[in-house]
Amino acid sequence: MRRFYDGRAVVLAPMEDVTDAVFRVLTRTVGADVCVTEFVNVEGLLRGCRNAKRKIRLEASDTPTAIQIYGADPERLAEAAELAAEASPAFIDVNCGCWVPKIAGRGAGAGWLREPEAMVAMAKMVVDRAGGSVPVTVKTRIGLGPESHMPIVDLARRLEDVGVEALTIHCRTAKQGHSGGADWSWAQKARAVVSMPVIVNGDVRSAEDAERAIRETGCEGVMVGRRAIEHPWIFREARAKLAGEIVAAPTPGERLSLCREHLLANVAERGEKHGVQVTRRHLAGYLRGLVGASALRQRLLTMPELEGCLAMLDQALPEARYVDAFDGFGVRAPTESDCRSAA
Numbered sequence: 001m002r003r004f005y006d007g008r009a010v011v012l013a014p015m016e017d018v019t020d021a022v023f024r025v026l027t028r029t030v031g032a033d034v035c036v037t038e039f040v041n042v043e044g045l046l047r048g049c050r051n052a053k054r055k056i057r058l059e060a061s062d063t064p065t066a067i068q069i070y071g072a073d074p075e076r077l078a079e080a081a082e083l084a085a086e087a088s089p090a091f092i093d094v095n096c097g098c099w100v101p102k103i104a105g106r107g108a109g110a111g112w113l114r115e116p117e118a119m120v121a122m123a124k125m126v127v128d129r130a131g132g133s134v135p136v137t138v139k140t141r142i143g144l145g146p147e148s149h150m151p152i153v154d155l156a157r158r159l160e161d162v163g164v165e166a167l168t169i170h171c172r173t174a175k176q177g178h179s180g181g182a183d184w185s186w187a188q189k190a191r192a193v194v195s196m197p198v199i200v201n202g203d204v205r206s207a208e209d210a211e212r213a214i215r216e217t218g219c220e221g222v223m224v225g226r227r228a229i230e231h232p233w234i235f236r237e238a239r240a241k242l243a244g245e246i247v248a249a250p251t252p253g254e255r256l257s258l259c260r261e262h263l264l265a266n267v268a269e270r271g272e273k274h275g276v277q278v279t280r281r282h283l284a285g286y287l288r289g290l291v292g293a294s295a296l297r298q299r300l301l302t303m304p305e306l307e308g309c310l311a312m313l314d315q316a317l318p319e320a321r322y323v324d325a326f327d328g329f330g331v332r333a334p335t336e337s338d339c340r341s342a343a
Helices: 019-028 042-047 052-056 074-085 109-114 116-130 152-161 183-192 207-217 226-230 234-242 252-270 271-287 293-301 306-319
Strands: 011-012 034-041 065-070 094-098 136-143 167-173 197-202 220-224
Touching: 011 019, 011 234, 019 034, 019 252, 034 042, 034 052, 042 052, 042 065, 042 074, 065 074, 074 094, 074 116, 094 109, 094 116, 094 152, 109 116, 109 136, 116 136, 116 152, 136 152, 152 183, 167 183, 183 197, 183 207, 197 207, 207 220, 207 234, 207 306, 220 234, 226 234, 226 271, 252 271, 252 306, 271 306, 293 306
Parallel strands: 011 034, 011 220, 034 065, 065 094, 094 136, 136 167, 167 197, 197 220
Antiparallel strands: none
16 A cells, blocks of 8 residues: 555545546546545445446556545445455545535544544454455544544544554545635644654645645645646646656647547546536636637537537637636636535
């Protein structure tokens, strides 16, 4: 496990309806070091739900990729981890950070932070059952809230004691959701008391953010979530920055070419209708800053056929250019509605 985090990794975060096999392949072409699947509901997986089985299916080339599972019952989590391990992921990650009320309110995700003792016991159970086959890691928040009570430092130490091999910390409380700023100092405090790798998550929106997060915390890497939805080049940019190299923004042609590649891959995976539809959530990012972007996006949003979409992109490619003063990096971070949380 630690071989993936020995350096300074830039990791694709798990996001429901986003980090499927198609998107993982695409982000690897632009520099993602490690990828994590969509959230896998342990109850669905253990019942043999088709969608859950799809999520844990990993092609030989889809590596290193972790499978993230979530649930409220420690026995079921441990059982599901054993099943997921059969797919040969790089590691099994336990979601203890999803703040969405319908998940955390039922005791799953960040709901585990209500009882750190139970969370540690659950992690031990998962490690005991699946840790012999694949490493087990945990992704969590700095606490449930309020901000005056942050169990993450002691929790990090105790999770390592029961065999967890790496920890990803989203540096907000569960009650914050995506509001307010992420406080990376908590990752630094946790990293100081453990020997396992710690990954920083939250507000990593640029190559500069990635470099600063690692420099300030001493952690082994950063995890990028919402920003990757519309600016997947952040992985390439962050890796260049961390290597002390010149950070290259995508050219206008690269934006349209990657959009085309993503569209073709989604249609091949899902069929024309659904493939065209799911690519639309990324259009704002692919076209950001280009002359005529708004008009082109509107036409693409109303075109249901692959051939028509490709024709529009191909027509725009030869003349593609940025508007004056746009440097290719100035993409807004997606809003909460851009990425649905686990269902």
